[in-house]
Amino acid sequence: MAKVLVSDPIDQVGIDILSQVAQVDVKTGLPPEELVKIIPEYDAMMLRSGTRVTKEIIVAGTQLKIIGRAGVGVDNIDVPAATRQGIVVVNSPEGNTIAAAEHALAMMLSLSRHIPEANQSVKNNKWERKRFIGAEVYKKTLGVVGLGKIGSHVANVAKSMGMKLLAYDPFISKERADQLGCTLVDLDLLFAESDYITLHIPKTPETTHVINKEAFSKMKPTARLINCARGGTIDEDALAEAIAEGKIAGAALDVFEEEPLGESKLRDYENIILTPHLGASTAEAQVNVAVDVAEQIRDVLLGLPARSAVNIPGLTPDVMEKMRPYLQLAETLGNLVGQLAGGRIERLTVRLQGELASIKGQPIVVASIKGLLSQALRERVNYVNAAIEAKERGVRIIETRDASLRDYSGSLHLSAQGSLGEHSVTGALLSDGEIRITDVDGFPINVPPSNYMLFTVHRDMPGIIGKIGSLLGSFNVNIASMQVGRKIVRGDAVMALSLDDPLPEGLLTEITKVSGIRDAYTVKL
Numbered sequence: 001m002a003k004v005l006v007s008d009p010i011d012q013v014g015i016d017i018l019s020q021v022a023q024v025d026v027k028t029g030l031p032p033e034e035l036v037k038i039i040p041e042y043d044a045m046m047l048r049s050g051t052r053v054t055k056e057i058i059v060a061g062t063q064l065k066i067i068g069r070a071g072v073g074v075d076n077i078d079v080p081a082a083t084r085q086g087i088v089v090v091n092s093p094e095g096n097t098i099a100a101a102e103h104a105l106a107m108m109l110s111l112s113r114h115i116p117e118a119n120q121s122v123k124n125n126k127w128e129r130k131r132f133i134g135a136e137v138y139k140k141t142l143g144v145v146g147l148g149k150i151g152s153h154v155a156n157v158a159k160s161m162g163m164k165l166l167a168y169d170p171f172i173s174k175e176r177a178d179q180l181g182c183t184l185v186d187l188d189l190l191f192a193e194s195d196y197i198t199l200h201i202p203k204t205p206e207t208t209h210v211i212n213k214e215a216f217s218k219m220k221p222t223a224r225l226i227n228c229a230r231g232g233t234i235d236e237d238a239l240a241e242a243i244a245e246g247k248i249a250g251a252a253l254d255v256f257e258e259e260p261l262g263e264s265k266l267r268d269y270e271n272i273i274l275t276p277h278l279g280a281s282t283a284e285a286q287v288n289v290a291v292d293v294a295e296q297i298r299d300v301l302l303g304l305p306a307r308s309a310v311n312i313p314g315l316t317p318d319v320m321e322k323m324r325p326y327l328q329l330a331e332t333l334g335n336l337v338g339q340l341a342g343g344r345i346e347r348l349t350v351r352l353q354g355e356l357a358s359i360k361g362q363p364i365v366v367a368s369i370k371g372l373l374s375q376a377l378r379e380r381v382n383y384v385n386a387a388i389e390a391k392e393r394g395v396r397i398i399e400t401r402d403a404s405l406r407d408y409s410g411s412l413h414l415s416a417q418g419s420l421g422e423h424s425v426t427g428a429l430l431s432d433g434e435i436r437i438t439d440v441d442g443f444p445i446n447v448p449p450s451n452y453m454l455f456t457v458h459r460d461m462p463g464i465i466g467k468i469g470s471l472l473g474s475f476n477v478n479i480a481s482m483q484v485g486r487k488i489v490r491g492d493a494v495m496a497l498s499l500d501d502p503l504p505e506g507l508l509t510e511i512t513k514v515s516g517i518r519d520a521y522t523v524k525l
């Protein structure tokens, strides 16, 4: 039975789903060195933001097939290392959207009405009504940085509270911003005009310290800053300085450069509200993310695709479902051309022909690479790491299209240039979804792929097929089917044989010795 390690607190509903297919061990709060020790026995990991899945943990996780992040941000997982090792990383892109947006809105209102300080004051037996004069958000300007799922929900609610909305998001269209009632502006204008600034961006090289000393110098002294997105997007030293110097009126932070928050000046100011990364911490969100991610882990352990994999570009389950027969075709042809070419492959050209030329090429290219590398890497290569493996091995990938070819209802042509020469194969799908190999090295044939195959290039002359048949028979190898493809009579030809048994050692050399045989290749598909 598969084993899943749950390393952060996850709602029981997620554990129940995982338990349908796996032994689930809940071990929270483990230090990294302990995780490295125990991870080799696990097939999957499920976590929230409390666990850092480092390269060391991933490298030690030799059985790991999937890492599930019950939340949005996967920045606590070394995704490139997981990808390199062929481990699928999944998240729950929408399960906590509302929770995080509501937390940001709660922070905005808490800042405006001094809720935390007023609460503390009453609990200290005081009644300081004058001290806590607040500000209304109605008719004030909210600057939303990052107009994705959470930013959009914040904008929607803020609009209904009568706020004016500015937004900065270089990847969002004007139409989408218009729909949300937001005016897209550049960051400098957003800083200068906003009464409230709320961040809803991932932490990337571009967003690291996007709120810095210079940014604070552009803000209104009455501005209030909210970050329920990611630590590190605000320069915390610059923020403490800006608050101390009265450059802005307040800040509310749920996320920090270092979590849990260590020594920090941020604790010193009454007008800074701090929460311990609670954005996703609602009962509803925790059920949503637990179900979403546990179902994906269960599916992957059962050999099914994951719906929110962050490291299988373009291969969402609906694409996967629609394209499954073509992916199978691409993998088979990749595997075949890789074996024909042998040696070190330098270039793989993938040509989508006829009707196939109009469909999304990337998944087919990935499947072709997976097939190509499968002889060398076996089960180590998958849809996650195929492209990376090819790049690291110096295989140049070229994708081309030719819509003018009208054979079958679309066909796929792969050619591999390797250290031993160049070979090409073409294949197509029949109406019943069966795969046909329709061309090898430019010679037309029509054979289904089979486990064991033999291909020869020979001179088209009487007797040669008989000789090969007898030779195979003398080694007790049964021929399931045989076909010859040629371009001109008595010129060169290709023979494709499907065999019931693998070729015994030495037989391939015997075949190449037959007069008229130029080359022979044995293939296992």
Ligand SMILES: NC(=O)C1=CN([C@@H]2O[C@H](COP(=O)(O)OP(=O)(O)OC[C@H]3O[C@@H](n4cnc5c(N)ncnc54)[C@H](O)[C@@H]3O)[C@@H](O)[C@H]2O)C=CC1
Pocket (backbone or CB within 6 Å): 071, 072, 073, 074, 093, 096, 097, 100, 145, 146, 147, 148, 149, 150, 151, 168, 169, 170, 171, 172, 200, 201, 202, 203, 204, 206, 207, 228, 229, 230, 254, 255, 277, 278, 279, 280, 281
């Ligand atoms: N505090 C918490 O507990 C939670 C925090 N989060 C965090 O909130 C953030 C936003 O999450 P979602 O809205 O779900 O993500 P999303 O992917 O839907 O939206 C992010 C938006 O940021 C934009 N963006 C990317 N680079 C940008 C840049 N340089 N400048 C401006 N905009 C940029 C993107 O175009 C996108 O529209 C993420 O970092 C996520 O990890 C999410 C859930 C809970």
Ligand SMILES: O=C(O)CCC(=O)C(=O)O
Pocket (backbone or CB within 6 Å): 048, 049, 050, 070, 071, 072, 073, 074, 096, 277, 279, 280, 281
């Ligand atoms: O798991 C959590 O509580 C944090 C959620 C979060 O930060 C995210 O989903 O990006």
